[in-house]
Amino acid sequence: MNFWRVLWSMVGKDLRIEWRTKQLFISSLSFALLLVFLMGLVLYGSGNMTRFADAGLLWLLIMMAGLFSLNRQDDKERWDGAIYAATLVPTDRSVLFYARVISHLLFVAVMEIVLVPLYSVVLGTSIQVAWGPIILVLLMGTIGFVAVGAMLTSLALTSSLREILVPLMIFPLSVPLLLGAVEVTSSILQGNWGKGVWWAVIGAYDVLFLGLPGLLYDFIAEV
Amino acid sequence: MSHLLELQGIQKSLGHRSVLNGADLTIDAGEIVWLVGPNGSGKTTLIKVAAGMSTPGKGTVSWFGNRPSPRLRARIGVLLDASFLYGELTAEENLFYYARIYGLQDARQKVQEWLERVRLHRDKHVLVKAFSKGMKQRLAIARAFIHQPEVLFLDEPYDGLDVASSQHLTAWLKAMREAGTGILLVSHEDTAFRGLSVRTLKLSQGRLIKGESP
Amino acid sequence: MKKWQWTLISLLGIGMIVSQYLDFIASPPEAQMGNVVRILYFHVASAIVAFTAFGITALLGLVFLVRKQWIWDQMARVSAEIGMVYTTFVLISGSIWGDAVWNTWWTWDPTLTTTLILWFLYLAYILLRASITDRERAAKVASVYGFIAAIDIPVIHQSVTWWRGIHPNVITMQGFNMPPMMVYTLMFSFVVFLGLYAVILWISTMMAKDRDDLNDLRELARNALAKYDERVGS
Numbered sequence: 001m002n003f004w005r006v007l008w009s010m011v012g013k014d015l016r017i018e019w020r021t022k023q024l025f026i027s028s029l030s031f032a033l034l035l036v037f038l039m040g041l042v043l044y045g046s047g048n049m050t051r052f053a054d055a056g057l058l059w060l061l062i063m064m065a066g067l068f069s070l071n072r073q074d075d076k077e078r079w080d081g082a083i084y085a086a087t088l089v090p091t092d093r094s095v096l097f098y099a100r101v102i103s104h105l106l107f108v109a110v111m112e113i114v115l116v117p118l119y120s121v122v123l124g125t126s127i128q129v130a131w132g133p134i135i136l137v138l139l140m141g142t143i144g145f146v147a148v149g150a151m152l153t154s155l156a157l158t159s160s161l162r163e164i165l166v167p168l169m170i171f172p173l174s175v176p177l178l179l180g181a182v183e184v185t186s187s188i189l190q191g192n193w194g195k196g197v198w199w200a201v202i203g204a205y206d207v208l209f210l211g212l213p214g215l216l217y218d219f220i221a222e223v
Numbered sequence: 224m225s226h227l228l229e230l231q232g233i234q235k236s237l238g239h240r241s242v243l244n245g246a247d248l249t250i251d252a253g254e255i256v257w258l259v260g261p262n263g264s265g266k267t268t269l270i271k272v273a274a275g276m277s278t279p280g281k282g283t284v285s286w287f288g289n290r291p292s293p294r295l296r297a298r299i300g301v302l303l304d305a306s307f308l309y310g311e312l313t314a315e316e317n318l319f320y321y322a323r324i325y326g327l328q329d330a331r332q333k334v335q336e337w338l339e340r341v342r343l344h345r346d347k348h349v350l351v352k353a354f355s356k357g358m359k360q361r362l363a364i365a366r367a368f369i370h371q372p373e374v375l376f377l378d379e380p381y382d383g384l385d386v387a388s389s390q391h392l393t394a395w396l397k398a399m400r401e402a403g404t405g406i407l408l409v410s411h412e413d414t415a416f417r418g419l420s421v422r423t424l425k426l427s428q429g430r431l432i433k434g435e436s437p
Numbered sequence: 438m439k440k441w442q443w444t445l446i447s448l449l450g451i452g453m454i455v456s457q458y459l460d461f462i463a464s465p466p467e468a469q470m471g472n473v474v475r476i477l478y479f480h481v482a483s484a485i486v487a488f489t490a491f492g493i494t495a496l497l498g499l500v501f502l503v504r505k506q507w508i509w510d511q512m513a514r515v516s517a518e519i520g521m522v523y524t525t526f527v528l529i530s531g532s533i534w535g536d537a538v539w540n541t542w543w544t545w546d547p548t549l550t551t552t553l554i555l556w557f558l559y560l561a562y563i564l565l566r567a568s569i570t571d572r573e574r575a576a577k578v579a580s581v582y583g584f585i586a587a588i589d590i591p592v593i594h595q596s597v598t599w600w601r602g603i604h605p606n607v608i609t610m611q612g613f614n615m616p617p618m619m620v621y622t623l624m625f626s627f628v629v630f631l632g633l634y635a636v637i638l639w640i641s642t643m644m645a646k647d648r649d650d651l652n653d654l655r656e657l658a659r660n661a662l663a664k665y666d667e668r669v670g671s
Contacts, residue, residue: 002293002326009323017311079352080359081305087276089324090297151585155578161568165561169582172557173589176596183600201596212585219502219577238570239649241656278573427667428660 002091010099011106017076018107024072025107032065032115040122054125055186059178061119062138063145066108067167070149073104074162083157094217100150101143101210108142125189133188137202141181144205148174151213177205225288226251227374227405228273233282234429235268242268243279244429250374250405255396255419258409259434260426266409267303269426270376273407274301286374297325300372302380306363310352314343314362317351318369325370337365340391356383364392368399375399375406381415389415449632456622456629464622473537478622480530482630483523484552490520490634491559495587498580508646510576513583515641517562519634524556547598554593558586 018024039057077083086096116138119125152169156162171178180201187194228250235243242265250256260266271277273284275291286295308317315334322330338344341361351359360383367375381389393416396406400419408421425434460478467474497513531549532542543549562583569575 005326006324009320013309013312013316013320016316017309021311076309076311079310080308081303082307082309084276084303084305085307085321088274088296088299088301089293090326091293093293155582156565158571158574159565159568160570161564165564165568168557168564169561172554172561172593173586175554175593176589179596179600197599201592204592216581216584219581236572236653236656238572239652239656241653241660244656244660277571278577280573428664 003095006089006091006095007099007102010095011103014073014099014103015106018103024069024076025111027072028065028069029111029114031068032061032111033118035061035064036115036119036122043123052182052186054123055182055189057123058116058119058125058185059141059181061115062108062112062142063171063174063178065111065115066104066142066145066149067170069107069111070104070146070153071163071166073100073107074153092218094214097150097154097213097217100153101147104150105143105146108146109139112138112142130188130191133193134185137181137184137188140199140202140206141177144177144202144209145170145174147206147209147213148177151209154213154217174205176201180205226285227254227287228407229283229285229288230269230273231283231285233269233272233284234280235265235272235277236280237268241429243272245282246426246429246431248273248407248424248431250407252373252403252405253400255400255406255408255421257413257416257421257423257434258407258426258431259411259423264426265429266426267378270301270303270378270407270409274299274376276301297370298372299374299376300367300370301376302363302367303378304382306359307366308351308359308362311350313348313350314338314354315347317362318365321366322369327370333369337369340395341365341388357385357388360384361388368395371404373404375404377406378409379411380408381410381412393418446636449629449636452625452629452632456626459622459625464618465616467619470538473534474619476530476534476537478626480527480534481623482626483526483530485627486630486634487520487523487527487552487555489631490516490523490638491555491583491587491590493638494520494559494562495583498583501576502580507576507649508642510580511645511649512638512642513580514566515645516638517559517583519637519641521556521559521563523634524552524559527552528556547594547600550597551590551594554597555590558590562586 039061043053043057074083087093089095116134149166149170152166152173153162156165156169159165180198183198184194184202193199226249228248230246230248233243233246234241246265246269248256248269258266258269268277272279275284275286275296284291286299289295307321309320312320315338318334318337319330322334327333335344338347341364343358343362343365346354346358351362354362360380364380367377380392384392396408396416397419400406408416410416423434424431456478460475464475464478466472494513494517497509497516501507501509501513531552535544535549536542562579565582566575566579569578
């Protein structure tokens with residue numbers, strides 16, 4: 001199948017570049033670590049946080065770090081116009097979207113492995129109460145966020161205001177996802193699974209934003 | 224028999240500037256069309272539209288007698304001003320990546336073959352970001368040719384090439400033409416491909432008109 | 438413009454004057470809020486226009502994607518711009534209302550929050566359009582984005598409402614009974630505001646179309662001149 005072959009070639013290429021340079025990883029992670037440190041500093045530990053603050057800050061942190069790396073990844077594709085080659089792939093152009101989702105998801109997931117435990121130590125939240133649900137909500141929330149981000153970077157492909165537009169579109173569009181993820185995470189930290197409706201919101205985002213760009217992509221993938 | 228490439232009444236505006244204004248073009252097997260025109264006359268835009276990278280405002284594009292489709296994209300090759308290469312990958316990895324995208328059976332062998340042809344086989348493990356302009360151009364040519372396209376779009380392919388490489392490129396174009404490839408060539412140079420017989424078209428006010436032969 | 442168009446616009450003008458009369462003179466002050474209630478006629482009507490405008494933008498964007506006729510895109514673009522202006526009105530009048538009634542300029546009420554998000558979403562829509570030079574691409578991208586943003590708005594509103602369900606309720610509309618006269622005034626201002634929106638949309642679309650046509654003509658003239666120069670030169 002053309003589609004799968006191209007998809008894995010693209011993902012493999014992203015991983016190879018990242019493995020070689022580690023630039024994206026190091027820069028995004030340093031940025032995120034700095035944010036964790038600053039949060040710890042200004043909040044003086046989690047004792048001063050309300051119920052939603054620790055989960056909320058954690059998600060904002062993940063989204064900021066994810067956005068930062070999304071922009072960097074985009075730069076790499078633009079170095080000498082490689083991103084335009086994506087319009088010439090001998091299969092459906094949505095392959096570029098899915099390749100970006102997969103490689104960016106892997107990337108953010110690895111970052112979270114470092115970030116989340118560190119966050120819990122610095123801010124004194126106890127994520128170890130329920131590893132399973134925490135990992136599940138992190139994964140589902142990250143998939144949704146990465147999908148929205150990959151779609152928006154494609155939309156803003158030729159925009160001259162790309163760097164500011166992507167954040168300007170991504171945060172308002174992901175409000176329900178952010179609220180859902182924060183609510184669920186916060187409930188898990190309190191020792192229960194949270195409301196089903198919020199899990200449904202996160203799940204719906206994953207399905208919607210993984211599916212919709214696939215349908216609409218041929219309209220937007222060009223230069 | 225249908226044309227390899229046919230453009231009918233292509234219109235395209237960028238911002239409020241209409242760049243193409245009813246451009247018509249056909250390319251048949253074994254034909255080289257040399258496209259000339261002053262800077263900003265829309266040559267690159269025409270290539271982007273013809274290669275399906277950009278949608279025309281009006282008019283139709285057809286490849287091999289059909290509407291452009293994902294499957295048919297495997298049969299065209301494009302070389303633009305940008306090389307489409309990744310700076311963080313080596314020359315070999317770059318070519319191999321594109322060979323895989325096109326699903327070439329003998330990808331590894333093809334990559335080695337083309338690296339030797341463009342005389343980059345000694346530099347194949349060097350990251351492309353360390354390449355000079357000419358080396359990058361040679362690799363970009365290999366990238367555009369590796370899947371043996373039946374229609375080739377070349378935007379200033381001689382740019383940055385030394386004399387030897389230019390001669391090689393002309394020889395390849397000749398060979399490909401004989402194999403039945405249709406080529407749309409944009410170049411401000413005419414000395415480099417003097418040996419080729421080409422049909423000259425001039426892009427003027429967004430239309431294609433017959434131009435003088437070199 | 439044709440005669441019937443002038444007639445419609447004149448009717449709307451009269452309607453607007455009548456609406457002012459109803460808003461400020463005919464309708465009674467509210468029992469607790471007093472005259473502050475009059476902001477509502479303006480505020481709610483603006484909100485209706487804003488939401489309608491964005492709905493129309495999304496719809497026309499889809500029509501453009503299918504039919505590929507520029508007029509739909511021009512209208513969608515104009516509608517988003519009008520929607521943006523009205524959303525700004527909504528936010529400002531809402532703040533004034535909030536200060537007078539709830540003693541706070543801003544509160545994280547679901548509707549307020551959604552409106553603010555709406556404002557950001559369409560700010561991005563306008564910037565996205567303005568920052569892409571390729572006309573076809575700008576139109577397509579904006580249509581896709583407009584559609585996704587519009588279907589996301591109910592989801593955003595619902596999620597913000599659920600979110601608030603767990604916070605203490607600051608604002609309620611309970612015990613806020615409207616006498617018939619207030620209801621009529623409100624309904625009348627809806628009609629007038631939507632009429633005004635329709636007129637602005639129509640005139641601005643014509644203007645946008647003329648502007649695009651003018652640019653096309655200018656390009657034609659430029660091309661013709663260049664051709665002339667070439668002939669004279671050779």
